[in-house]
Amino acid sequence: MKAVWLLTRRELSAYVRTPSGYLIAAIALLLNALQFNAIAVGEGRRLSSEVLELFLFNGAFVIEAAAAIFSMRMLAEERSSGAQTLLFTSPIKEHEIVLGKYLAALIFLSVVIVLSGYLPALIFVNGKVSLGHIFAGYVGMVLLASAVLGIGMLASSFSPHPFIAVLLTAVIVSGLELSWFVAKITDPPLKTVIAWASPVWNHYQSFRKGLLQLSDVTYFVTLTYFTLLAAVRVLRGQRWR
Amino acid sequence: MILVDQVTKYYGAHAAVRDLSFEIAEGQCAGFLGLNGAGKTTTLRLLSCLLLPTSGRITIRGIDAEAQPHEIRKFIGFLPDRPPVYNEMTVSEYLRFAGQLRQMDRGAIDRRLPEVFDVVGLHAVADAPISSLSHGYKQRVGIAQAIVHEPALLILDEPIQGLDPVQIVEMRALIRELRGKHTILLSTHILSEIRQTCDRVLMLHEGIIAAEGTEAELSGETRASVVKVIVRGDHATLNKALKDVETVDEVRIAENPSGDIIEAIVTAHEDARGEIARAIVGANLELLGLGEKQSDLEQVFLNLSRAGAGS
Missing domain, CATH: 3.30.70.100 (Alpha-Beta Plaits)
Structure with missing residues (x-):
């Protein structure tokens, strides 16, 4: 665990020292602010809970995109710069490398998510929503970020270049989201299976409504676990082949 | 200290090294000499537990590299052909990180860092971001990370590559200074490098050891x-x-x-x-x-x- 924390601290320090971390955070916060503004003061009257639901739903896509971009910083960038050799020749295990980097990205992205919290708080100025609803929505966003970071870690583990890692993550995540629409034109029982794969369209729906459903939590945790596990296997193969 | 027995490494159908067998004694400075593509880097990466041999056995200090690579990594310092640095870190931060990766505690790192700065000549740039350093200094930082934990075995892949003449002279002096403190393996395709820094030469040609010994022994061996x-x-x-x-x-x-x-x-x-x-x-x-x-x-x-x- 000591090695994991060592790597997490190094990665976090890299995020706050390089423009890319700030850039991703700034763009994510700006997009969330713009979409909140459009929903809250745009055309038509909406209930406060509707505003919150719509904000959380759109915000989930913003966080999904931000998490996908983070995949370039995970393993592919180090491989491309040659710095990975330092880790590979040190007495540190592959799962420690993956966990350290994953935790750093998750912590940073969670901070970005929390920083957008002022937006739903603005609803209290002219309306009323429950804190539980906001809390559930934000827990869902962190879980979603975690799963996409897992996919990003896996893509990054076998991508020769950071850009390819981002592209691959974007393709996988888009594929999962599009499965929701593919399911609409598919017959049961395949329909249910395909629709199940969609992170935001299917599994984030409960969170945006203020619900914490075990099945959805399990989906995100399982996706995170298996993608990280696969990344560890890939890394092991690269280090000692 | 190092025992390499009939080691072969294939990349696909291409054999990068074939039937390598040699021994390196503790404290020796051995140089791997060969043209580009001779198998030098593959040999060093095999010895650094970065690559798994296709066949054969590598034993370092009695530890089987295939069975316990993690144990071997504890006493190895490796400088690859490109220094494995993080550009956004300062030199001190990076070396602290490298020390902690090698399981040194903070106290040990605090005591060791001034010595490393002395040996490698990094005092002047200790607080500078690595991104601001010249290639020569980055190479020094690469060596510093390899020796910060006082490894028994120091492996340097093309340590003078890309350095200017002044930096080359300084790097040679540095390697000579490290002799005796570590067992050193280095690779180069520059002959004068081997002569001036190593007490044993292993000549690689197309993945096999073409000759090995001291410079005098090899000169006699060719009968030219x-x-x-x-x-x-x-x-x-x-x-x-x-x-x-x-x-x-x-x-x-x-x-x-x-x-x-x-x-x-x-x-x-x-x-x-x-x-x-x-x-x-x-x-x-x-x-x-x-x-x-x-x-x-x-x-x-x-x-x-x-x-x-x-x-």
Whole structure:
């Protein structure tokens, strides 16, 4: 665990020292602010809970995109710069490398998510929503970020270049989201299976409504676990082949 | 300390190294010499537990590299051909991180860092971001990360690559300083590098060890005779006379446009001084000087490379 924390601290320090971390955070916060503004003061009257639901739903896509971009910083960038050799020749295990980097990205992205919290708080100025609803929505966003970071870690583990890692993550995540629409034109029982794969369209729906459903939590945790596990296997193969 | 037994490494269908077998004693400084693609980097990466041999066995300090690579990594310091640095960190931060990765505690790192800065000459840039350093300094930082935990085995892949002449001299001095404190393995395709830093040479050619030993042993092993002759006369006549000598392998004549005194370096596969003298006199050239030039490492390397290419 000591090695994991060592790597997490190094990665976090890299995020706050390089423009890319700030850039991703700034763009994510700006997009969330713009979409909140459009929903809250745009055309038509909406209930406060509707505003919150719509904000959380759109915000989930913003966080999904931000998490996908983070995949370039995970393993592919180090491989491309040659710095990975330092880790590979040190007495540190592959799962420690993956966990350290994953935790750093998750912590940073969670901070970005929390920083957008002022937006739903603005609803209290002219309306009323429950804190539980906001809390559930934000827990869902962190879980979603975690799963996409897992996919990003896996893509990054076998991508020769950071850009390819981002592209691959974007393709996988888009594929999962599009499965929701593919399911609409598919017959049961395949329909249910395909629709199940969609992170935001299917599994984030409960969170945006203020619900914490075990099945959805399990989906995100399982996706995170298996993608990280696969990344560890890939890394092991690269280090000692 | 290092025992390599019949090690072969394939990349797909290509054998990067074949049937490597050698031993390196504790405290020795051994240099892997070879042309590009000879298998030097693969050999060093195998010894650094970065690559798994396709067949054969590597044992370092009695530990089997395939069974317990993690144990071996604890006492290895490795400088790859590109220094593995994080540009956004300062030199001090990076070396602290490298030390902690090698399981050093903060106190030990605090005590060790001033020594490392002294040895590698990094005091002036200790707080500078690595991104602001020249290639030479980055190479020093690369060496610093490799020695920060005082590893028993130090592996340096092309340590002088990309350095300017002044940096090369400094790097050689640094490697000489590290000798005795660590067992050192280094790779290079620059012959003078090996001569000036290593006490043992392993020559790799097309993935196999073509020769090994000290420089003196290798010079003897090739049995090449290199003769320097100085004559007054015609360039073409001298060339023909020397090439007619049966034991002569190669003639290199130095250009001298200003006069009729010609200097030639003649390589023969045995001592041919008598025959060379007779051939020069027989061709009506005035022999001004003839002496055996000691076969140097460069000659050894060329001979072995040619032998390898011919086989």
